[in-house]
Amino acid sequence: AQSVAQPEDQVNVAEGNPLTVKCTYSVSGNPYLFWYVQYPNRGLQFLLKYITGDNLVKGSYGFEAEFNKSQTSFHLKKPSALVSDSALYFCAVRDRNTGGFKTIFGAGTRLFVKA
Amino acid sequence: NAGVTQTPKFQVLKTGQSMTLQCAQDMNHNSMYWYRQDPGMGLRLIYYSASEGTTDKGEVPNGYNVSRLNKREFSLRLESAAPSQTSVYFCASSEASQGRTPLHFGNGTRLTVT
Numbered sequence: 001a002q003s004v005a006q007p008e009d010q011v012n013v014a015e016g017n018p019l020t021v022k023c024t025y026s027v028s029g030n031p032y033l034f035w036y037v038q039y040p041n042r043g044l045q046f047l048l049k050y051i052t053g054d055n056l057v058k059g060s061y062g063f064e065a066e067f068n069k070s071q072t073s074f075h076l077k078k079p080s081a082l083v084s085d086s087a088l089y090f091c092a093v094r095d096r097n098t099g100g101f102k103t104i105f106g107a108g109t110r111l112f113v114k115a
Numbered sequence: 116n117a118g119v120t121q122t123p124k125f126q127v128l129k130t131g132q133s134m135t136l137q138c139a140q141d142m143n144h145n146s147m148y149w150y151r152q153d154p155g156m157g158l159r160l161i162y163y164s165a166s167e168g169t170t171d172k173g174e175v176p177n178g179y180n181v182s183r184l185n186k187r188e189f190s191l192r193l194e195s196a197a198p199s200q201t202s203v204y205f206c207a208s209s210e211a212s213q214g215r216t217p218l219h220f221g222n223g224t225r226l227t228v229t
Binding site for chain 2: 036102
């Protein structure tokens with residue numbers, strides 16, 4: 001069965017510092033991996049995805065994520081955090097070997113960036 | 116270009132009442148989905164429609180029914196609401212039925228069942 005773990009409920013960083021939001025996954029086959037962001041009272045917005053190829057994926061708003069197959073991880077990173085990055089972040093996985101219709105989401109990590 | 120539109124935005128029901136949540140997308144996407152979001156649990160898939168004319172159960176389908184009315188519209192019905200169905204409901208769509216395309220979400224319906 002597919003699953004996604006986001007081990008931190010909350011991450012606090014100071015503006016200008018690098019940030020990391022952690023994600024590990026479990027699928028029976030090869031994964032498609034995604035990060036989404038949610039602002040208050042809004043739906044989730046797509047940030048970036050890993051499909052195949054280069055393990056370092058770049059996405060919207062300066063975010064990037066590194067796919068590590070041996071550690072089954074897909075951590076979200078940004079070199080310099082902004083206050084406006086404060087939001088709820090979700091990691092998600094699809095198993096490409098099962099048709100890919102079902103996206104499984106982690107529980108979410110709330111990011112606070114202090115000025 | 117509105118993307119994914121959900122109505123209503125808020126709803127309060129009494130236990131046993133029924134209601135239908137409406138969703139429409141204007142991106143010509145093939146696949147549509149209904150999720151519920153509960154604190155600490157992320158999003159859980161209720162039902163999905165891989166393409167017009169098909170629907171399938173997700174992780175938590177009990178107590179819900181869906182209709183893919185046409186390519187644009189995908190509705191979620193609660194026949195007899197229960198307090199356990201208090202949640203925020205999100206509709207989403209994706210371009211292709213294969214897994215590599217991201218989901219596009221509406222802004223949600225906040226449902227309270229008393």
